[in-house]
Amino acid sequence: MMLELDNLSVLRGQCPVVDSVSAQVDAGELIGLIGPNGAGKTSLMRGALGLIAARGRSSLAGLDPMARARAAAWLPQAREIAWGLSVAELVALGRLPHGRDTQGAGAAAVEEALRRMGLETYRDRTATHLSGGEQAQVLIARALAQESPLILADEPIAGLDPAAQIATMEVFEAHARAGGAVVTSLHDLGLAARHCTRLWVMDRGRLVADGKPQEVLTEQLLAEVFHIRAHFRITPEGPVFQPLSTLGI
Template structure:
């Protein structure tokens, strides 16, 4: 397994923000982490990485920092780039966990990451001069250049245009198909349905469902967790998610 969580709990005061979560991620899986705002998705990923205090166990948190960085790449929600580096230089920072090994592999990994995110023509531009969406793609490329088998990404497609959203999800899918794994928090249930092999559904700090989205995304769950009326169905062209109204209407 690339990540194993056992009874993971994070408290804010006496209130559990993540409440007794046990789950695992194996090679080849692209897991969508879904749930309403405040469900605990970001806190779960940060605790899994050992970035915040927690109870229970995370296989990643038990590693020393350099080994952890080689095992998992982290894409937080915060995307502001404050360093006056070129795009290529910033993406190359993803190679730091590899130390001396980056001398032989580093340039190739950076070039591949730039190509996968469609950034080859941006490589010499200052990253701070790019648009917000372009900067988001640069940071994803940095995570790819890290070549860690597991990627944890917190709302990586928020703010991207539709084409960039689809491209990013396809990049993550390809990473999983190549033997890696991805845990990605999302609010777009349609994209989750099309690209994720499994979903974890969080609500009020608890993991309330884990499985193929078509199996777990019932109308009852949508009403209970997301407070919406919606239809989800499989068609010949793929899964379709259609929100209809909130539960107040």
């Protein structure tokens, strides 16, 4: 088991932004964390990692910072790169939880992360000189270089072009198939349906659904949680999700 949550709650003042969530993540899973804005997705991941105060239990939160970083890589929404490092140097920061690992296995991990994100030709470029989408891909590569079995990623494909979005989801799929696991928050329900093995649906701080995409993305749930009318179906080319109209809030 990569992560276990038991009645995890996060309060903002007296208001629960995450309300008694219990769930677990196993090896081989790519879990899409979906829900409307303000549903508690970011707070759930940050609470699970012990980055903010939370009630209940997370199997990661009690670890010391270095052990936690070796167990789980965290990719937050914030993508600003403050230092004028080369792409390779920035990706190599993912090796910090492993100590002074700059040769051998550490160097190989950096090169593999650059390759998986298609950044080999960018390795010597200054990261701050890249476009916003390119910087986002560099930060994903840094998380991959960390070689933690679990990756928690908060809206990692937001702002990427369609090809980069699909490529990133394929990288996450490969990480899960290799025995790791990924929990990623997403707003693109089509990509979530096509690439994720499971979906967690958050609404008003609560985990209201947990299952395979075809079990979760029902017309009733889409109407109640997302206030949309949509179709979800399985085709020979894979799952297809088609939003049709809003239902009002």
